[in-house]
Amino acid sequence: MTGPMPSVDPARVHALVVGIEAYEAGDSWRLPGPARDAVRFWRLLRAAGVPQSQLRLHLAPLPSYDPEVPYERADRATLRRVLVRELSPAQGDLLWVWWGGHGVLDRSGRLRLFCADADVADKAGIDLDSALARYAGDAVPGLREQMWIVDACETFEEDLAFQEALPADALPVGRPNHVHRQTVLRAAGRGRVAANDPVRATGLFSDVLLGLLDDRAADLPAPPDPEELFPAVRARIAALREEGRTLQYPEIRLQGPDRTEILPPAGPPDVPRPLSAMQRAVEALLAYDLMNDPAERQTVVAALNPRVTAVLRRHSKARTDAVNILDGLSRRHPEALRDLYDAVVSLDDDPGLKVELAAALTELAATSARSRDRK
Numbered sequence: 001m002t003g004p005m006p007s008v009d010p011a012r013v014h015a016l017v018v019g020i021e022a023y024e025a026g027d028s029w030r031l032p033g034p035a036r037d038a039v040r041f042w043r044l045l046r047a048a049g050v051p052q053s054q055l056r057l058h059l060a061p062l063p064s065y066d067p068e069v070p071y072e073r074a075d076r077a078t079l080r081r082v083l084v085r086e087l088s089p090a091q092g093d094l095l096w097v098w099w100g101g102h103g104v105l106d107r108s109g110r111l112r113l114f115c116a117d118a119d120v121a122d123k124a125g126i127d128l129d130s131a132l133a134r135y136a137g138d139a140v141p142g143l144r145e146q147m148w149i150v151d152a153c154e155t156f157e158e159d160l161a162f163q164e165a166l167p168a169d170a171l172p173v174g175r176p177n178h179v180h181r182q183t184v185l186r187a188a189g190r191g192r193v194a195a196n197d198p199v200r201a202t203g204l205f206s207d208v209l210l211g212l213l214d215d216r217a218a219d220l221p222a223p224p225d226p227e228e229l230f231p232a233v234r235a236r237i238a239a240l241r242e243e244g245r246t247l248q249y250p251e252i253r254l255q256g257p258d259r260t261e262i263l264p265p266a267g268p269p270d271v272p273r274p275l276s277a278m279q280r281a282v283e284a285l286l287a288y289d290l291m292n293d294p295a296e297r298q299t300v301v302a303a304l305n306p307r308v309t310a311v312l313r314r315h316s317k318a319r320t321d322a323v324n325i326l327d328g329l330s331r332r333h334p335e336a337l338r339d340l341y342d343a344v345v346s347l348d349d350d351p352g353l354k355v356e357l358a359a360a361l362t363e364l365a366a367t368s369a370r371s372r373d374r375k
Contacts, residue, residue: 103152158278
């Protein structure tokens with residue numbers, strides 16, 4: 001997996017290049033930059049000799065930007081069709097995927113990339129993790145060398161307090177066959193925002209990476225050695241953090257027949273990634289042994305107002321049930337979080353546990369309130 005890839009025939013290269021600036025959700029979702037960054041990347045591959053017919057460019061530019069190159073739509077149906085039906089059977093050796101736009105980590109920790117037709121009621125998107133799984137199995141017979149570059153936020157879905165949780169929407173996945181090699185660069189890092197420069201209309205990560213790829217243009221379309229490229233990416237993003245322009249920590253994952261590894265971020269190894277308010281509340285609740293017992297957990301829920309509990313989704317697994325309970329209360333009846341605290345500590349009055357539970361539920365209530373205020 002290490003070392004630069006040998007030179008490749010441009011005729012054996014395929015790419016999916018996505019840049020989404022405008023969303024059906026409206027002006028609050030406007031994001032100047034991703035379409036421009038995508039076109040810059042598209043031009044690099046064209047200059048390297050990759051046939052235009054094998055460069056699938058999908059954009060949703062803002063009205064102020066004319067890409068001046070032919071492109072296709074970037075709605076969910078179009079992108080899903082490309083990933084599942086058109087690109088999967090492509091005959092070739094190398095796949096580049098470039099995606100810029102809005103994203104979020106769902107409640108299962110999967111990265112959802114929103115498409116141009118996403119709006120408040122229907123956040124249409126692509127499940128990146130299922131796309132990677134599909135392209136690492138027998139559903140994709142060729143394209144054994146792959147470079148995926150994603151410049152999107154990885155904010156926790158819980159922190160955004162959507163009125164409705166994102167539905168499961170994975171791509172169909174075949175059987176893993178251990179012949180594909182994937183290098184995946186993600187801009188933000190878990191729970192973090194991928195910064196954008198609205199004045200220059202570019203993503204900070206995209207701008208850094210495009211500059212590094214431009215420096216290596218003579219070697220394209222073969223991807224650079226990821227272990228040579230990534231330290232340069234980390235160093236430049238670290239400089240931007242020092243300037244106060246971003247808080248992101250890019251990540252790179254290497255996966256192949258002989259190796260699966262996530263290279264460490266640039267931050268100090270002993271600094272834990274932040275928990276979302278929902279995650280903190282779940283951990284604080286499950287720290288009580290009683291919440292891991294179905295009967296005792298039901299005793300806690302039964303102590304709440306029946307008007308509140310009637311709308312809660314329940315589950316037999318303790319963690320899933322805890323997420324459902326906390327999600328339902330924080331969205332619809334945040335005042336009942338205090339009742340939940342009282343019900344738990346009435347059964348177990350452990351001093352240390354109840355201090356953390358109180359703090360976690362207070363943070364969750366405040367996060368939900370801020371999200372409602374923004375809507």
